[in-house]
Amino acid sequence: MNQPFHHPIPRDATIYVAGHAGLAGSAIWRHLQAQGFTNLVGLRSAELDLRDPVATRDFFAQVRPQYVIDAAARVGGILANDREPAEFLSDNLRIQVNLIDAAREFGVTRLLFLGSSCIYPRLAEQPIKEESLLTGPLEPTNAAYAIAKIAGVAHVQAMRRQYGCSFICAMPTNLYGPGDSFDPERSHVLPALIRRLHTAARNGDPSVTVWGTGTPRREFLYVDDLAAACLVLLERYDGDLPINVGTGKDLPIRDLVSLISDAVGYAGEVIYDPSKPDGTPRKVLDISRITALGWKPTTSLREGIARTYSWFLDHCPTRA
Numbered sequence: 001m002n003q004p005f006h007h008p009i010p011r012d013a014t015i016y017v018a019g020h021a022g023l024a025g026s027a028i029w030r031h032l033q034a035q036g037f038t039n040l041v042g043l044r045s046a047e048l049d050l051r052d053p054v055a056t057r058d059f060f061a062q063v064r065p066q067y068v069i070d071a072a073a074r075v076g077g078i079l080a081n082d083r084e085p086a087e088f089l090s091d092n093l094r095i096q097v098n099l100i101d102a103a104r105e106f107g108v109t110r111l112l113f114l115g116s117s118c119i120y121p122r123l124a125e126q127p128i129k130e131e132s133l134l135t136g137p138l139e140p141t142n143a144a145y146a147i148a149k150i151a152g153v154a155h156v157q158a159m160r161r162q163y164g165c166s167f168i169c170a171m172p173t174n175l176y177g178p179g180d181s182f183d184p185e186r187s188h189v190l191p192a193l194i195r196r197l198h199t200a201a202r203n204g205d206p207s208v209t210v211w212g213t214g215t216p217r218r219e220f221l222y223v224d225d226l227a228a229a230c231l232v233l234l235e236r237y238d239g240d241l242p243i244n245v246g247t248g249k250d251l252p253i254r255d256l257v258s259l260i261s262d263a264v265g266y267a268g269e270v271i272y273d274p275s276k277p278d279g280t281p282r283k284v285l286d287i288s289r290i291t292a293l294g295w296k297p298t299t300s301l302r303e304g305i306a307r308t309y310s311w312f313l314d315h316c317p318t319r320a
């Protein structure tokens, strides 16, 4: 029988959080600090462009991180992914290749690569198990991003097989929370709707437009729950399969609209715009593997939306 993997990380270990200023990275940073880690390293993209192999290698040679969490990526919602496939493919491939190669070269003890649930086939059996990877065609609106992330998984698996690196992958579902992008065109659906419905409520608009048909189903994970999952995986998991991180529960976009309308106090009409893409019809993860490791999500969608809305009110211009 396999022994459970148990690798407590010393609290003074040098941990590099790539992408520490982003939605996922900033939550991971907060969680590691709260757990007593004292030697965290993070650089903004203006200080270190991870698309540059020489700069990335120089950084590893100088800082010698012992642990690496790769939360650095070009990300965006359905429209940004659909309109800019070249950058979503190229930037993400370059960032992850440079990080994973440097981590191997400089003897990083453990690396966690973050992917996305969009790596799975568009019509994968639901809830989606990790084994579904590469069993069918991808959703076209985010195929470029997905292919980059699948290459990252393959790279990590190759490093494990060829060099014995103790590197692993996690596949989070759609994330949201404090620090998200609320850009009306480029962001993901949850922050986009917080902003749009908030603005409509404040202006007393009689109607708002929501993209697509409202029927696709999505799963949403509060980003602080992802952060806790990352530490659990680094300390308790060492295998080839990417591990799903989600809630295991999904809902139609129409129901998300209702929840957000309640949170921001919008009572007007909602008009659906089918000229905008729906994307994949359903995407909900099977989370039995990570729950067996002792992690589970703790933030309900209603609570997470309330916290995210509060963050939005404190940080984003309300004249939007």
Ligand code: GFB
Pocket (backbone or CB within 6 Å): 076, 077, 078, 079, 081, 116, 117, 118, 141, 142, 145, 146, 173, 174, 175, 184, 186, 187, 188, 189, 190, 192, 193, 210, 211, 212, 213, 216, 218, 253, 276, 277, 278, 279, 280
């Ligand atoms: O979050 P989202 O952009 O990405 O969109 P995906 C989810 C659903 O929300 C789609 C609808 O069915 C959209 O039509 N939607 C409604 C909206 N109104 C809006 C709006 O104002 N903005 C946005 N963005 N959507 C992403 C991938 O797919 O999932 C990324 O594109 C990434 O690569 C992410 O993997 C996790 O869930 O469709």
